[in-house]
Amino acid sequence: MDLISAWAATYAHSNPLIKLQLKKAHSRELPSRFVKKCMIAAFYVAVTFGFISFLFVTKFGEKLWWIPIVIFVTFLITFFFMINTTSGTIRKRGRETDEEVLFMGRYLLVKLESGEPLFNALIGASKTTGPSAKYIREIVDDITGGKPIERALEDAWEFNSSEKFKRILFQILSGLKTGTELAPVLKTTLRSLTYQQIIEVKEYGKKLNTYMMFYLIIACILPSLGVTMLVVFSSFIALQLDKSTLFVILFFLAVMQGMFILVIKSSRPAVNL
Numbered sequence: 001m002d003l004i005s006a007w008a009a010t011y012a013h014s015n016p017l018i019k020l021q022l023k024k025a026h027s028r029e030l031p032s033r034f035v036k037k038c039m040i041a042a043f044y045v046a047v048t049f050g051f052i053s054f055l056f057v058t059k060f061g062e063k064l065w066w067i068p069i070v071i072f073v074t075f076l077i078t079f080f081f082m083i084n085t086t087s088g089t090i091r092k093r094g095r096e097t098d099e100e101v102l103f104m105g106r107y108l109l110v111k112l113e114s115g116e117p118l119f120n121a122l123i124g125a126s127k128t129t130g131p132s133a134k135y136i137r138e139i140v141d142d143i144t145g146g147k148p149i150e151r152a153l154e155d156a157w158e159f160n161s162s163e164k165f166k167r168i169l170f171q172i173l174s175g176l177k178t179g180t181e182l183a184p185v186l187k188t189t190l191r192s193l194t195y196q197q198i199i200e201v202k203e204y205g206k207k208l209n210t211y212m213m214f215y216l217i218i219a220c221i222l223p224s225l226g227v228t229m230l231v232v233f234s235s236f237i238a239l240q241l242d243k244s245t246l247f248v249i250l251f252f253l254a255v256m257q258g259m260f261i262l263v264i265k266s267s268r269p270a271v272n273l
Contacts, residue, residue: 004039004040005032005036006035007039008032008033008035008036008039009032009035011035012030012031012032012034012035013032018031018034018035018083018086019031020159021086021087021090022034022086022160024086024090024093024159024160025086025089025093026092026093026138026159027086027089032151035083038079038082039079041073041078042074042075042076042078042079042082045075045078046071046072046074046075046078046179046209047071048068049050049070049071049074049095050067050071050074052066053068053070053071055069055164060099066219068182087238090161091161091176093131093135093161093162094162094163095137095160096131097131097132097160097161097162097164097165098162098164098165099131099132100130100131100132101132101162101164101168101193102190102193102194102197103130104125104128104130104132104133104136104168104188105134105163105168105186105193105272106190107121107125107128108121108122108125108168108186109183109186109187109190110159110181111124112183112186113183118172118176119140119149120137120248122136122140123140126139129170130166132165135156135160135165138156139152139153139156142155142156149176150173150176150177153169153172153173153176156169157169157170157173158218160240164193164196167189167192167193168186168189168190168193171185171186171188171189172185172186193262198270200269201269203269204267204268204269207267211260211263211264217259218256219253219256219260223249223253227249229247
């Protein structure tokens with residue numbers, strides 16, 4: 001375990017991007033400890049896959065020389081996959097923030113226009129519901145922990161995964177540093193973000209029309225006509241069509257349907273006007 005810890009610490013030190021990714025994912029785990037967990041998990045997966053390969057080799061009488069290669073390759077693939085799991089967390093946080101960035105910005109704007117200080121507006125925003133409230137709460141926790149408000153906003157801007165929320169934080173920071181009134185600057189930024197989200201919705205509508213056309217052709221028309229023509233031609237060429245063939249076709253159709261659903265879901269803009 002000490003050797004694994006040393007390897008993990010060396011790898012984490014030579015890859016400072018891991019520390020940055022963990023901060024963006026708002027994980028309090030140390031980079032060396034995170035790398036160590038990934039190494040141990042990858043080792044167990046590789047050993048398990050190697051044992052399965054060994055059973056396969058001994059059953060069919062194959063040579064054993066390629067099992068260590070399988071274990072090594074499996075370890076590398078699993079390790080780098082687990083190292084990059086923070087990227088998924090960062091993207092998820094970014095989409096969650098993007099969906100509610102206008103509501104959070106408008107809440108702050110109403111508070112600022114009513115005459116409340118920025119810190120009180122942030123406290124009120126942190127007590128609201130929704131995913132973006134917990135990110136505001138992190139800023140409030142840093143400020144109450146003794147960090148200056150400008151420094152807390154700078155850290156939130158640097159390690160935030162939402163470009164739209166970073167624009168709001170940047171305008172607030174600029175207003176604090178220059179001493180200008182925050183409400184007019186924030187109102188202009190929110191107007192720009194609203195216009196940007198409207199454009200994203202229109203572009204998504206155009207993409208959706210294209211996706212639907214391909215869906216009708218590939219997932220509806222071709223399978224129905226293809227199965228019909230296959231049944232017709234099978235009667236001429238004496239091709240045997242059993243249930244297993246039809247179940248295989250049904251399986252690939254289900255996979256295709258799932259792929260279309262994932263593509264459409266992933267291309268949906270993070271918008272909640």
